[in-house]
Amino acid sequence: MEINKIKGNTYYIVSGTNIGVFLFKDRYALLIDTGNNNQQGRKISEILKENNINPKYIVNTHHHIDHMGGDCFFKEHFPGSIIYTTQKEKIYMENDELFCMQLYGASPIKELRKNFMNGKKLSVDDVLNEGMEKINNEKFEVISLHGHTEGQLGIATRDGVCFLADALMGEETLKKYKIPFLTDIQKQLDTYEKIQNLDYDTYILSHSQKTYDQRAIKNLVKVNKENLQKYIDLSKELLQQPKTREELLEEIIILEELQVDFKEYHFLYTTIGAILSYLYEKQGLKFQIENGKLYYY
Secondary structure (H helix, E strand, O other), rough: OOEEEEEOOOEEEEOOEEEEEEEEEOOEEEEEEOOOEEEHHHHHHHHHHOOOEEEEEEEEOOOOHHHOHHHHHHHHHOOOEEEEHHHHHHHHHHHHHHHHHHHHHOOOOOOHHHHHHOOOOOOOOEEEEOOOEEOEEEEEEEEEOOOOOOOOEEEEEEOOOOEEEOOOOOHHHHHOOOOOOOOHHHHHHHHHHHHOOOOOOOEEEOOOOOOOOOHHHHHHHHHHHHHHHHHHHHHHHHHOOEHHHHHHHHHHHHHHHOOOOHHHHHHHHHHHHHHHHHHHOOOOOOOOEEEEEEEOO
């Protein structure tokens, strides 16, 4: 991990999940996400200490564990820390079993619980809404970036830097995983359009070591949109013959030569469900139950 200055008072810590940092005049700092767990939280705090930066405010872009796993560490070791997120993300952050239940569809199996539940109760202190919000007398633009999760936010500083969380996949991530984790296809498409219309100098993704200027981010939106459309079209093609959700996922995994473990299977299962919902609502997908199986066509 290392901290890099982007512009003015805006920095980011390069990590598996990048951490945004905004330094206030009083030397307190706003963190954008906190990493995967207490260990990462500790590493982040050490880097901040080395640079005479005192964390106090935390904005979680969404509830996934790699974005808020260090929150409890900061709450414990930096008394008075204040955690912000959106109303919908707050519900998931304060009830971490909900995400596992979303993936599994029931009380989550142990393999999912150990990956996504930190076992500590967390309370969100304040809720952010889309638009201009003031934190420690400094204005930030909060941007709704729904699709990856229901309440994901982006946040932009007065230095012209915009943190886009997981709204886009970087080129290297797309090559590795191919299919993004999405819960709502239409909202994700709307998010692509929203990002195209933003006007900032620099953009930071949560899972890319690159920074993007205005031109580069517009091109990346195009790449992400085309990639998603590819899997929407592939699903439509495969559903010319009736298939269950599992059969559709199976064929896509085989055709795309995807390497999946138990956790990644459930990520893909969710995205396939989102595609089926989108096709049903927008493009005339039908379903039928036959011999105890639910077929889509």
